[in-house]
Amino acid sequence: MKLQIFVTLKPGVLDPQGRAIHHALGSLGFAGVDDVRAGKVFEMEVADNTDDAAIDAMCRQLLANTVIENYRVVKA
């Protein structure tokens, strides 16, 4: 089973990487960019019998810092 796990900063958490990208896009002449937020995506191949609880545990224990990050799991 293929999984895509998206990890993004929670709203309100300062995102220096996104800010830097926003600034750099402006410097490169791209107008009209209002906001940039940077996040991570993990594409995983797991056994078909992996249950949702295990996937959730992987996210909470390793992939995301749930204090400042949200995660979203998409099964492909």
Place this chain on the structure above:
Amino acid sequence: MKLQIFVTLKPGVLDPQGRAIHHALGSLGFAGVDDVRAGKVFEMEVADNTDDAAIDAMCRQLLANTVIENYRVVKA
């Protein structure tokens, strides 16, 4: 207009971050994980009249290293 831009390593390019995550999941007792690839996602808010050519240029000039990375744009 909201954009999501996914940047992932091309197949065959060594992914040390993905390897480390794969190894760490095994150490934590999660069995059945076959492969992990790490990538980036950028969530952007751009002006509605931003054309595809400009978005493509942003990806090629700044967001992705097209020598080793693929990118995919999703308009939300």
